[in-house]
Amino acid sequence: MLELRGIVKRFPGVLANDGIDFELLPGEIHTLLGENGAGKSTLMKIVYGLYRPDAGEILVDGTRVDIHRPTDAIELGIGMVHQHFMLVDTLTVAENVAMGLRSSRRPLTDLDVVAERIVELGERFGLPVDPHAVIWQLSVGQRQRVEILKALYRDARLLILDEPTAVLTPQEADQLFDTLRTMTEDGRGIIFISHKLREVLALSDRITVLRHGKVVGEVDDPTAVTREDLARMMVGRDVKLAPDKAPARPGPARLRVRGLRVHGDRGTEAVSGIDLEVRGGEIVGIAGVSGNGQRELAEAIAGLRRPVAGEILVGEVDVAGSSPAEIHAAGVRYISEARMREGAIPGFTVAENLLLVDHGDPRFRRGVLFDDRAIEEHGRRLVAEYRVKTPGLDTPVEHLSGGNIQKLIVARELSARPDVLIAAQPTRGVDIGAAEYIHARLVEERDRGTAVLVISEDLDEILALADRIAVIYEGRIVDVVDRAEADREVLGLMMAGGHPGSGGETAAAAGGAAR
Amino acid sequence: MELVTSVLAIAVFAGASLVYAAVGEIVTERAGVLNLGVEGMMIMGAVTAFAAAVASGNAMVGVVVGGVVGGIMALVHAFATITLRADQVVSGLALTLAGGGLASFLGQRLGPGGAPLVGMVGPRFHGVPIPWLSDLPVVGPALFDQDVLVYLLFLVVPAVWFFVARTRPGLALRAVGESPQTADAMGIGVYRVRYLATVFGGVLAGIAGAHLSLAYTPGWTEHLTGGRGWIAIALVIFATWDPRRAVLGALLFGGVNAIQFRLQAEGTTIPASLLNMMPYLLTIVVLVVITRFEALRHRLGAPAALGLAYDREERT
Numbered sequence: 001m002l003e004l005r006g007i008v009k010r011f012p013g014v015l016a017n018d019g020i021d022f023e024l025l026p027g028e029i030h031t032l033l034g035e036n037g038a039g040k041s042t043l044m045k046i047v048y049g050l051y052r053p054d055a056g057e058i059l060v061d062g063t064r065v066d067i068h069r070p071t072d073a074i075e076l077g078i079g080m081v082h083q084h085f086m087l088v089d090t091l092t093v094a095e096n097v098a099m100g101l102r103s104s105r106r107p108l109t110d111l112d113v114v115a116e117r118i119v120e121l122g123e124r125f126g127l128p129v130d131p132h133a134v135i136w137q138l139s140v141g142q143r144q145r146v147e148i149l150k151a152l153y154r155d156a157r158l159l160i161l162d163e164p165t166a167v168l169t170p171q172e173a174d175q176l177f178d179t180l181r182t183m184t185e186d187g188r189g190i191i192f193i194s195h196k197l198r199e200v201l202a203l204s205d206r207i208t209v210l211r212h213g214k215v216v217g218e219v220d221d222p223t224a225v226t227r228e229d230l231a232r233m234m235v236g237r238d239v240k241l242a243p244d245k246a247p248a249r250p251g252p253a254r255l256r257v258r259g260l261r262v263h264g265d266r267g268t269e270a271v272s273g274i275d276l277e278v279r280g281g282e283i284v285g286i287a288g289v290s291g292n293g294q295r296e297l298a299e300a301i302a303g304l305r306r307p308v309a310g311e312i313l314v315g316e317v318d319v320a321g322s323s324p325a326e327i328h329a330a331g332v333r334y335i336s337e338a339r340m341r342e343g344a345i346p347g348f349t350v351a352e353n354l355l356l357v358d359h360g361d362p363r364f365r366r367g368v369l370f371d372d373r374a375i376e377e378h379g380r381r382l383v384a385e386y387r388v389k390t391p392g393l394d395t396p397v398e399h400l401s402g403g404n405i406q407k408l409i410v411a412r413e414l415s416a417r418p419d420v421l422i423a424a425q426p427t428r429g430v431d432i433g434a435a436e437y438i439h440a441r442l443v444e445e446r447d448r449g450t451a452v453l454v455i456s457e458d459l460d461e462i463l464a465l466a467d468r469i470a471v472i473y474e475g476r477i478v479d480v481v482d483r484a485e486a487d488r489e490v491l492g493l494m495m496a497g498g499h500p501g502s503g504g505e506t507a508a509a510a511g512g513a514a515r
Numbered sequence: 516m517e518l519v520t521s522v523l524a525i526a527v528f529a530g531a532s533l534v535y536a537a538v539g540e541i542v543t544e545r546a547g548v549l550n551l552g553v554e555g556m557m558i559m560g561a562v563t564a565f566a567a568a569v570a571s572g573n574a575m576v577g578v579v580v581g582g583v584v585g586g587i588m589a590l591v592h593a594f595a596t597i598t599l600r601a602d603q604v605v606s607g608l609a610l611t612l613a614g615g616g617l618a619s620f621l622g623q624r625l626g627p628g629g630a631p632l633v634g635m636v637g638p639r640f641h642g643v644p645i646p647w648l649s650d651l652p653v654v655g656p657a658l659f660d661q662d663v664l665v666y667l668l669f670l671v672v673p674a675v676w677f678f679v680a681r682t683r684p685g686l687a688l689r690a691v692g693e694s695p696q697t698a699d700a701m702g703i704g705v706y707r708v709r710y711l712a713t714v715f716g717g718v719l720a721g722i723a724g725a726h727l728s729l730a731y732t733p734g735w736t737e738h739l740t741g742g743r744g745w746i747a748i749a750l751v752i753f754a755t756w757d758p759r760r761a762v763l764g765a766l767l768f769g770g771v772n773a774i775q776f777r778l779q780a781e782g783t784t785i786p787a788s789l790l791n792m793m794p795y796l797l798t799i800v801v802l803v804v805i806t807r808f809e810a811l812r813h814r815l816g817a818p819a820a821l822g823l824a825y826d827r828e829e830r831t
Contacts (some may be wrong), residue, residue, distance in 0.1 A: 050700065051828055071702035086697035088690050089819070098683070099690050100701035110684050150701075 079151025555614020585721020
């Protein structure tokens with residue numbers, strides 16, 4: 001039903017799509033697999049009319065079409081669920097769905113008619129949602145349903161889903177897959193974009209792999225390949241999906257959090273009484289769906305957010321409410337999830353960014369001036385040691401790739417030889433090669449005796465790294481389990497608020513309804 | 516009682532231009548465009564409206580010309596910030612500065628035969644009492660013994676509110692201001708909506724100026740608007756982008772104005788310049804109080820994409 005021939009798209013300095021051919025049959029789930037920056041999203045934005053291709057043609061049902069804008073795509077029956085939801089937070093579900101459509105009662109809105117149809121579609125495809133709820137009140141999983149309903153409401157025959165499971169619990173993802181299969185039964189076609197290998201193998205009828213804007217492989221029978229095969233195609237070499245790791249030999253507790261309460265951006269409580277302990281020489285992973293208080297927890301420990309109550313003990317010192325400088329001095333280092341906002345200054349050079357935290361260190365000073373030679377030497381050493389790929393020390397970091405910026409941040413924080421390391425989403429948006437390297441360094445840091453706290457929304461990452469796993473839900477730790485005893489299913493239920501041994505499924509459902 | 520009645524009547528009269536300007540700016544900002552050029556558009560509206568009224572002998576012609584001039588100035592802002600993606604703050608400030616200077620210049624030339632407008636007497640709007648209604652106690656004189664432009668507001672404010680809150684195009688307007696990416700993906704013409712909203716705001720600012728030079732203080736003097744454009748922008752925040760609340764704020768401002776006149780008329784010993792400051796001081800105080808205690812809790816209600824240019828192919 002859709003055919004792409006020789007699609008080319010250039011951005012300043014990048015060839016995002018380099019002559020891509022792609023085909024989708026009715027009733028098929030065809031996955032586009034590739035690393036960040038491989039050109040998947042760009043290609044789909046071209047199909048949806050958000051970008052114009054520089055060359056190539058698009059055929060829908062065998063006829064050549066010109067898609068200049070999203071309206072053209074919608075008229076051709078193409079719907080898209082974007083990675084970053086395209087919803088207006090302050091409007092209701094019905095208003096979001098109705099947006100841009102012709103009303104049956106022009107020029108007035110006909111929101112009750114729209115609402116009825118939303119409920120109808122929701123029942124048919126297993127996407128229940130209250131049409132009168134305002135978007136910001138909904139959980140991410142519910143928001144995604146709204147996105148899909150928006151496309152279905154417009155009679156989409158071809159649905160593009162860009163990284164739809166990034167924000168879902170494993171159970172929610174399974175539900176989504178059921179919905180998608182229901183949709184293919186009446187001949188709809190689905191293009192699924194992902195880099196999560198497990199899901200890709202579970203869901204796809206066919207897989208096309210992209211690397212650096214080119215098609216590097218097609219898999220017609222996903223049952224015949226393994227995750228490792230796919231990773232190799234994506235990266236172009238053998239990849240270790242989980243770091244080699246000896247059993248942890250934990251020492252005494254280095255970070256103890258007691259009764260911590262922290263407010264979020266809206267002034268409501270985001271962390272509601274957390275107790276947590278990280279010992280030297282172990283990695284504790286915080287698993288959970290985005291927005292359950294992880295960011296606030298990390299920021300409170302790092303001193304970027306003042307806790308309302310509770311203690312944060314580093315060794316024997318309570319650092320709750322201290323400034324970031326005091327917390328650095330206590331031996332805590334923080335790798336922020338907001339790489340370009342809190343982790344690095346985009347316009348500063350590599351050397352300057354490596355110096356950001358330690359700019360006051362006497363090692364880099366000569367009287368009141370900077371010691372340029374010491375700074376350069378420091379930068380050169382870290383860039384080499386942490387394999388940061390950069391044209392030079394005086395290159396602004398905004399010109400580096402996400403993976404290299406992250407390596408630079410990791411280099412800066414680890415070079416301080418911290419006692420406690422907080423790593424929030426350490427490999428999000430980072431290419432597999434860099435992720436592999438960062439994982440290895442974190443394990444190395446653990447073996448040096450550091451207490452490492454890893455916060456990640458990617459359950460696979462938590463399972464690969466952590467020695468103990470704490471699951472966070474609505475600002476509370478649901479439970480802490482040893483990695484050896486951790487089970488993906490059970491963790492998934494806990495991520496939705498279900499308590500172990502209390503009939504997880506029903507508790508999860510109740511938790512979902514309460515939001 | 517007589518005091519309340521007269522203060523209220525002056526409050527409505529003095530607040531009318533603010534309501535026009537603030538409601539216009541609300542629509543503009545709802546689309547995500549911040550236009551700090553209100554003061555400039557208002558003063559240009561005032562001078563051209565008065566000149567046109569003098570030339571044609573008809574005050575209504577003045578209003579139309581004032582509105583058109585305001586709209587044209589807003590179009591410049593729209594082109595600079597929407598098409599060229601210039602900084603909205605800079606473009607708006609430029610509009611205010613240029614408008615002030617240009618208005619002074621035009622005030623020297625636009626009279627009949629190129630004479631200065633200053634000191635000239637021309638057509639103006641008079642109060643048109645509505646029979647029976649204007650005899651109502653207290654509110655009668657305030658609401659029903661006013662000029663045509665005030666009466667027009669009785670239509671404009673509810674209409675704008677209804678448009679924004681209840682219609683599909685209004686929904687599109689809000690969507691564009693909150694998340695242009697989303698609106699674009701849903702097939703709404705982001706640029707078109709932003710252009711229309713900006714020009715609409717300019718037209719109302721021009722009419723606001725016309726009310727000043729044709730009704731409130733008939734005639735033309737330099738600095739006629741006296742910072743009212745800025746107060747209108749402050750009112751937008753006070754109103755949390757709701758036209759109904761803008762009326763409330765404008766009345767408050769107008770009321771302080773009225774009390775100040777009243778005090779001067781009674782021969783108070785407080786220096787007049789201090790009294791003249793009152794409305795402006797009040798604006799600051801109210802703004803501080805409102806942002807501190809109320810608006811913050813409601814997330815200020817500001818359109819999320821306010822002040823941001825939109826570029827579809829921009830990569831974030």
